[in-house]
Amino acid sequence: EEKLAAGSTCSMGCQGCQESLSTKTIFNFSLKGRKTQIASGLIGRQTGYSLAAALAVGDLYGFTLGQMSKKLENLQPLPGRGQILRGWNHSIIVDEAYNASPLSMEMALENLVGLKKRLFKKSRLLAVLGDMEELGTVSAKAHQEVAKSAKAAADIFIGVGPKFKPSKPDKWFGDPNGAANFLLSNIRQNDIILIKGSHAIGMDEVVRKLT
Numbered sequence: 001e002e003k004l005a006a007g008s009t010c011s012m013g014c015q016g017c018q019e020s021l022s023t024k025t026i027f028n029f030s031l032k033g034r035k036t037q038i039a040s041g042l043i044g045r046q047t048g049y050s051l052a053a054a055l056a057v058g059d060l061y062g063f064t065l066g067q068m069s070k071k072l073e074n075l076q077p078l079p080g081r082g083q084i085l086r087g088w089n090h091s092i093i094v095d096e097a098y099n100a101s102p103l104s105m106e107m108a109l110e111n112l113v114g115l116k117k118r119l120f121k122k123s124r125l126l127a128v129l130g131d132m133e134e135l136g137t138v139s140a141k142a143h144q145e146v147a148k149s150a151k152a153a154a155d156i157f158i159g160v161g162p163k164f165k166p167s168k169p170d171k172w173f174g175d176p177n178g179a180a181n182f183l184l185s186n187i188r189q190n191d192i193i194l195i196k197g198s199h200a201i202g203m204d205e206v207v208r209k210l211t
Contacts (some may be wrong), residue, residue: 024039024040024041025039025040025042025043025044025045025047025048026038026039026040027040027047027048027051029051029052029055031055031056031059031065032059034065036055036065036066036068036069037069038051038069038072038073039073040072040073040075041073041075041076041077042075042076042077042082043077043082043084043094043111043114043115044082044107044108044110044111044114045110046107051072054068054072055068055069055072078098079095079098079204080095080096080097080098080099080204080207081095081096081098082094082095082096082111083095084115085207085211086211087187087193087210087211088183088184088187088210088211089187089188089189089191090189090190091187091188091189091190091191091192091193091210092115092119092120092123092190092191092192092193093193093195093207093210093211094108094111094112094115094192094193094194094195095195095204095207095211096108096194096195096196097130097195097196097197097203097204097206097207098199098204099197099198099199100129100130100132100196100197100198101132101135102132102135102142102145102146104196105129105132105146105149105150105196106146106149108194108196109127109146109149109150109153109154109194110153111194112125112127112153112154112192112194113125113153115192116192119190119192120190120192122190123190123191123192124155124156124188124191124192125153125154125155125156125191125192125194126154126155126156126157126158126183126191126192126193126194127150127153127154127156127157127158127194127196128158128160128179128183128193128194128195128196128203128206129146129147129150129157129158129159129160129164129169129194129196129197130160130161130164130176130196130197130198130201130202130203131143131160131161131162131163131164131197131198131201132146132163132197132198133198133200133201134198139163140163140166143163143164143166143167144166144167147159147164147167147168147169148167150169151169151170154194156170156171157169157170157171158170158171158172158173158179158182158183159171159172159173160172160173160174160175160176160178160179160197160201160203160206161174161175161197161201162174175202176197176201176202176203176205176206177205177209179206180205180206180209180210181209183206183209183210184209184210187210193210195207195210
């Protein structure tokens with residue numbers, strides 16, 4: 001149980017997920033002894049902390065648990081922020097293309113593995129990751145660490161941009177168009193494809209071409 005706002009505490013647990021393309025993560029919350037369950041359209045356990053904070057703040061302003069739960073269940077991810085889309089050749093695209101940092105990359109890779117368990121256990125996992133910008137002196141190390149995680153999580157790790165090239169991904173392209181063209185020729189049915197990178201890299205172009 002974590003203190004999230006003055007006078008309010010909210011504990012959170014992830015119970016499980018429905019096995020459908022419109023994936024929902026089921027969170028159980030307890031707020032001052034009152035319990036509620038939220039079927040969130042936002043993927044990933046990190047979502048739970050945001051929902052818990054929202055419940056705690058809403059409680060301070062007098063909203064009921066039922067009112068808050070209903071509103072929060074209606075939340076849907078924005079483009080580039082975790083949308084799950086149907087892609088080329090009946091693939092599944094996880095659109096995280098809006099931006100990237102080392103921590104958000106790690107969480108996205110964790111969520112990618114989780115989606116395989118929920119959706120199609122025999123699917124291939126593809127991590128298509130563009131460079132992370134504005135990391136300063138830690139950039140090289142951060143890209144190496146994310147690349148290591150990508151190789152462990154995905155069946156195929158595709159790097160996009162010069163910063164990922166030294167990490168020796170399974171496939172490397174200098175720009176998003178090259179990655180998109182490769183994918184259009186190599187996607188298999190039910191592949192689950194994570195697309196993520198800093199906004200400046202333009203990974204949304206890959207999403208556009210595959211959907």
